[in-house]
Amino acid sequence: MGKFAKIGFKAELLRPASPKGASWAFLVVPASASAKLPTRSMTTVDGALDGHPFRATLEPDGKGSHWLKVPRAMREAVGANVGDIVALEIMPAAEEPEPRVPGELRKALAAAPEARAQWSSLTPVARRDWIRWITSAKKAETRERRIANACSMLASGKRRVCCFDRSGIYGKGLGAPEPAG
Template structure:
């Protein structure tokens, strides 16, 4: 559930990520005060405006109990802004977190494990967001495959939430905003 008065308005600079070098997207790290108004430190979906242009996006955790926003080329163009510009953002958490897209490899694994699929279907949307985040945050294909197998085993055994996973990245330092190619 969203916190009362959870709309935040702030100014930030659109940054270019160091990697990938040819990125057409930019990013903004939310100020701590704006992030603190959100309902959770993990992935969180918001609605808002960037220089008056409406958008809906899922914020990523930055590993510092805050979030960052990926601004794709289409939103930048619609808002009439370029990387390096100062922009005004207004954001608020969505009333109900949307169902996450099920990655094809996880979908296939759940199809082959009916008990795991039944448990998956009985979990909350936020639990599914965290399961998917845990799986997709793996850096190596072998780690991702192991996490999918482990997820199916845990779900089939009755676990409704992924254990030992900090969706904010704060305690494990597993997540972070992209490194900016330009100085702040």
């Protein structure tokens, strides 16, 4: 699969502090394993958790590494519990999947033919960056303003969101969940 070899490591399954009672767990990818990935930002991987195959998108942890959300079904498939050390093998996916476009953005693009044409010409990673920039806003008004700005920028030929920190290192918007006590 391309120029990347399988990356093997072990990590502890952690319970997120929030939301309370979450059924999922997560793990932080060791920096040495994360450094072998093609980017510090979101990246889709094919892998195996204790031999159980999966495809998932690793999120940036805001510290130069990544974290992985482990749904209850995946944890149960391998008989692992929070606190257990699990073995992983991951490899960057050959192709990034299409991101899910939020309804408000989909409507705005439908009403703006020039922006929609530019959107259609972007890679899935670039589209994901636009979506992440829009959805990272905490307030509805800010998200609405970012959607309008995105349509304007796309219509003018812009392909990337300026100054968006895809790794979370320079801002506070991206990071691994806080582990429960």
